[in-house]
Amino acid sequence: MNDRLDAPLKVTGRAKYALDHNFPGMAYGYVVVSTVAHGRMESVDLSAAEAAPGVVAIYTPFDQLGLRAAVSPLMGETWVPLRNADVGYYGQPIGFVVAETFEQARDAASLVRVTYAEKPALLSFDEGLASAEDAPESRGNPPQIEVLEDGVESIRDVFAAAPFVVDNTYRTATQNHAAMEPHSAVAVWADDELTVYTGNQGSNLVAMELAGALDLDVSAVHVINPYVGGAFGGKGRTSTPAFLAAVAARRLGRPVKAALTREQVFTATAGRATTLQKVTIGADADGTILGLRHDSWSSTAMDRSFVEPTSHGTSREWYATKNLSISQKMVPLNIPSTTFMRAPGEAPGSFALESAMDELAVALGMDPIELRVRNSSLAPPGKDLQWSSKHLDECFTIGAREFHWSQRQPGGRADGDWLVGMGMATAMFPALRFPATVGITLNADGSAEVATSGADPGTGLLNVMSSVGAESLDLPPTRITPRLGDSRLPPGGMSGGSTATASVGTAIMLAASEVLDALVALASAPDAPFAGEVVTYADGLVHGDTATMPFGELLQAVGRDSLSAKGSSAPGEELTKHSFSSFGAQFCEVRVHRLTGETRVSRMLGVFDGGRIINDKLARSQIKGGMIWGVSAALHEALELDSHGRFATGDFASYLVPVNADIPDIDVHFVQYPDTFHNAVGARGIGEIATVGVAAAIANAVYNATGVRVRHIPIMVEDLL
Numbered sequence: 001m002n003d004r005l006d007a008p009l010k011v012t013g014r015a016k017y018a019l020d021h022n023f024p025g026m027a028y029g030y031v032v033v034s035t036v037a038h039g040r041m042e043s044v045d046l047s048a049a050e051a052a053p054g055v056v057a058i059y060t061p062f063d064q065l066g067l068r069a070a071v072s073p074l075m076g077e078t079w080v081p082l083r084n085a086d087v088g089y090y091g092q093p094i095g096f097v098v099a100e101t102f103e104q105a106r107d108a109a110s111l112v113r114v115t116y117a118e119k120p121a122l123l124s125f126d127e128g129l130a131s132a133e134d135a136p137e138s139r140g141n142p143p144q145i146e147v148l149e150d151g152v153e154s155i156r157d158v159f160a161a162a163p164f165v166v167d168n169t170y171r172t173a174t175q176n177h178a179a180m181e182p183h184s185a186v187a188v189w190a191d192d193e194l195t196v197y198t199g200n201q202g203s204n205l206v207a208m209e210l211a212g213a214l215d216l217d218v219s220a221v222h223v224i225n226p227y228v229g230g231a232f233g234g235k236g237r238t239s240t241p242a243f244l245a246a247v248a249a250r251r252l253g254r255p256v257k258a259a260l261t262r263e264q265v266f267t268a269t270a271g272r273a274t275t276l277q278k279v280t281i282g283a284d285a286d287g288t289i290l291g292l293r294h295d296s297w298s299s300t301a302m303d304r305s306f307v308e309p310t311s312h313g314t315s316r317e318w319y320a321t322k323n324l325s326i327s328q329k330m331v332p333l334n335i336p337s338t339t340f341m342r343a344p345g346e347a348p349g350s351f352a353l354e355s356a357m358d359e360l361a362v363a364l365g366m367d368p369i370e371l372r373v374r375n376s377s378l379a380p381p382g383k384d385l386q387w388s389s390k391h392l393d394e395c396f397t398i399g400a401r402e403f404h405w406s407q408r409q410p411g412g413r414a415d416g417d418w419l420v421g422m423g424m425a426t427a428m429f430p431a432l433r434f435p436a437t438v439g440i441t442l443n444a445d446g447s448a449e450v451a452t453s454g455a456d457p458g459t460g461l462l463n464v465m466s467s468v469g470a471e472s473l474d475l476p477p478t479r480i481t482p483r484l485g486d487s488r489l490p491p492g493g494m495s496g497g498s499t500a501t502a503s504v505g506t507a508i509m510l511a512a513s514e515v516l517d518a519l520v521a522l523a524s525a526p527d528a529p530f531a532g533e534v535v536t537y538a539d540g541l542v543h544g545d546t547a548t549m550p551f552g553e554l555l556q557a558v559g560r561d562s563l564s565a566k567g568s569s570a571p572g573e574e575l576t577k578h579s580f581s582s583f584g585a586q587f588c589e590v591r592v593h594r595l596t597g598e599t600r601v602s603r604m605l606g607v608f609d610g611g612r613i614i615n616d617k618l619a620r621s622q623i624k625g626g627m628i629w630g631v632s633a634a635l636h637e638a639l640e641l642d643s644h645g646r647f648a649t650g651d652f653a654s655y656l657v658p659v660n661a662d663i664p665d666i667d668v669h670f671v672q673y674p675d676t677f678h679n680a681v682g683a684r685g686i687g688e689i690a691t692v693g694v695a696a697a698i699a700n701a702v703y704n705a706t707g708v709r710v711r712h713i714p715i716m717v718e719d720l721l
């Protein structure tokens with residue numbers, strides 16, 4: 001039961017992803033992207049493209065496509081392609097060629113000639129810093145926060161008086177999700193109703209965006225999301241192929257399939273911002289943090305549609321301090337949009353904060369774990385509400401023991417030409433819930449279905465639904481069929497923000513009690529087998545005063561095929577009582593080659609407090625994936641712009657991601673304290689937190705091994721020569 005329910009289909013190629021859907025008369029779309037970084041399209045010459053074999057239609061901003069702005073209730077306003085002729089970055093979708101075959105569409109796309117009125121592009125983050133703007137509010141936090149103890153006028157005074165101060169600047173690189181499955185869609189119209197097959201993180205949210213963009217009632221849009229080949233923020237919003245396939249299919253009266261090429265994925269979707277972060281920590285000789293300041297600048301596209309909340313993600317919550325100053329600025333550039341990527345805010349933010357904590361430990365001559373334990377927060381600084389459940393110290397204790405932390409020496413150790421060092425870091429990610437509705441159906445054959453519209457992009461939500469459904473209905477998991485990935489199912493279960501287990505799990509429990517109440521009422525109704533009796537339910541059986549009947553037989557006896565009920569949950573009163581977060585401790589050992597500067601991660605351990613763990617195997621797998629992503633950010637991934645604003649590393653030949661040989665065995669432990677203050681299931685999120693702190697743990701290990709403090713990621717060979 002621990003095994004991933006959809007694994008056999010996925011590994012044998014039987015799982016049908018969006019692009020695997022085919023329909024009679026289907027045409028193929030190919031997205032055309034801009035070749036300048038800033039300007040306006042003055043005209044397009046389509047004569048050669050239109051004359052190319054197989055071309056059905058070509059759409060550009062000069063057609064009245066009728067696409068409107070779209071809003072996702074959870075993700076905000078979405079960029080919709082081809083609404084005007086403005087170009088804000090290199091690789092922006094500016095056209096859509098539809099042909100009888102994919103190859104014909106691609107060939108014709110190469111014949112589209114665009115005349116641009118080019119404008120100077122702002123490409124350099126360092127130049128953009130001069131025109132940085134205050135970021136919009138994030139998670140309810142304003143762009144600047146200052147908490148000072150009574151009598152303190154300025155955080156600078158705290159640092160001036162502190163016996164120990166570290167004050168440094170850190171940088172993190174632009175990343176793309178680079179999911180295995182490129183963004184794609186197949187759109188089919190029938191009777192004024194639109195069906196779109198497209199991989200995403202929440203099919204009902206995509207249906208709402210498509211309805212908004214196409215000016216349709218949401219009931220006329222059906223989004224089917226059978227399997228998702230990777231997401232984590234990159235498929236939270238409706239993709240360009242989905243918008244364009246949908247509108248083209250309506251105009252042409254035939255199904256349209258479209259997908260981004262791998263290179264287009266790097267620009268025609270959104271990625272992680274570049275950040276620059278200044279962190280200042282003042283401390284007493286015993287390690288007590290007297291003041292903490294974290295100022296961040298994050299790149300954003302010129303539409304300013306998303307700002308990586310780097311400072312808010314870390315310094316707002318991690319350590320107890322009486323004096324805290326946070327600022328968050330954005331640096332608008334002519335770059336593709338930025339968006340949510342696994343642990344938005346915390347992933348880059350933890351690199352800076354947790355590197356700075358390591359630097360402070362070095363300055364103090366203190367063990368970095370001891371420094372963190374000493375400053376552990378009972379509540380987010382400046383907020384009244386204590387954490388509902390926090391067992392971070394236990395994570396450190398277990399981690400230190402299992403990782404043999406006591407063998408770590410200042411200056412590391414040498415093993416031949418390899419310099420070996422250990423590092424650690426804290427991980428935190430707020431525990432959130434989103435509104436969710438789940439439908440449960442009991443069937444006359446004794447099976448049950450648990451359904452919600454969300455997605456399982458590899459997180460294991462299907463299994464969670466099966467397990468929580470089984471325990472809530474008091475049935476073996478084999479009798480539960482979980483259903484996801486269809487916007488017509490009850491709305492909920494968006495896979496984002498590490499919320500799905502807590503949100504959907506709670507709704508399952510409520511739906512189960514609804515459906516079992518209805519079952520008991522049905523059983524004791526007049527003319528029913530237990531008419532007038534006191535009826536109870538347990539273990540799949542309906543118990544009356546003298547007899548017992550499996551629920552399926554009871555449904556048959558009253559002439560029903562099935563019995564359904566829904567349950568809805570949303571965050572509520574708990575938010576007035578506690579603060580909620582998951583916690584973890586990341587440990588890492590690296591080997592740096594003395595002569596070549598090559599860094600290899602040789603051991604990793606993560607210990608996490610995520611409340612109750614529903615499925616140990618899949619939770620471990622989720623955590624390992626996140627830790628690997630952290631290695632990737634620390635040592636591999638970086639998108640760099642050339643002087644034209646084109647990503648110089650925007651393909652898999654040059655955008656490095658780790659391969660198996662880059663990743664050691666990863667050890668994962670959980671401390672399990674169910675957090676029923678947060679939700680009835682007791683589970684908090686474990687998706688995003690897995691990657692938080694990893695890059696800092698690696699950089700801290702590199703420092704331990706080599707004595708070189710690298711304050712940017714990815715860490716390159718040349719940093720260590």
Ligand code: MOS
Nearest residue numbers: 232233342496497
């Ligand atoms: Mo997210 S960054 O889609 O959890």
